[in-house]
Amino acid sequence: MTHDLVTTLRPLLTAEASAEAYASGADPGDLEQAVWLRLLERLEADRPPRDPHRWLRSAVRMEARRCRRTTRAERPYAAEPADAVEREPEELVLTAARHRALHDAVRRLPGRCPRLMQALLSPRDLTYREIAGELGISQGSLGPERSRCLGCLRRLLTPEVAAR
Template identity: 80%
Template sequence: MTHDLLTALRPLLTAEASAEAHATGTEPGDLEQAVWLRLLERLHVQGPPLDPYDWLRRAVRSESRRTRRTHRREGPYEAEPADDGEVTPEQLALAAARRRALRDAVRRLPGRCPRLMEALLSPRDLTYREIAGELGISQGSLGPERSRCLGCLRRLLAPEVAAHGVRG
């Protein structure tokens, strides 16, 4: 019985979907598929409608209205949400990993170096005068102190950088 019902409804559904599809901005086949799915769900739960032809017409119009609402609310992205046009998600992840590795290495530095390097890496872009004031040291000693700390950081990172390089 179900197969006979589907066969009998096919021409009507094709005609109704073709008539409504233009107004919805969708393909007739997509509208047909949505109505077939709705009918199969109904057959599974409630059984066949009393007046299948009337039910089919109402279902097509209902799906058409739903599709129009969806098209009004949804719009395509101009680009992928994760992309900013140039940088890929993988590149962002690698850059974040490098920043974490640098910050971890800075924390392992001896003496005043961690505080000095954090001040130099600060997004606030502090001047030497501001850094000297924060650390309580003279502005003239910042250059030599920075050089010493960068040397320590280079030695600390050298094994990690060499371990990640290409061998062979």
């Protein structure tokens, strides 16, 4: 009986969930899954719906309303918890040590790489055009140069990373 009910209701549920999902901002698959779960709970409790088609339409609308309410009530974090302002002293010391190791490795890079990497790591968040202007190179050569410098930096940092 359950298999027949699922087979019969699947096309209707897919259509109803697709229609309601757009208005509620939910994923149609999530709505379908929630309604199937409700149906299984009813069947396990020996309370099959009298009119399965009508019950299904109503269940999809209820799930869509629940989704809308949840979305309205949820508020995003201003910052990720990992970006929390207050950090443990040990964490601050380790972060400072990583930054020092990175900047020391950048200074040991060959050629124009130290200036390029400092510009890329700058807190001013420079654009490629600004970096190219500061370094006196063409913007088109910036990408390959950056790639070469990052390769050098990776080779310099590998022993330090492996040591930890």
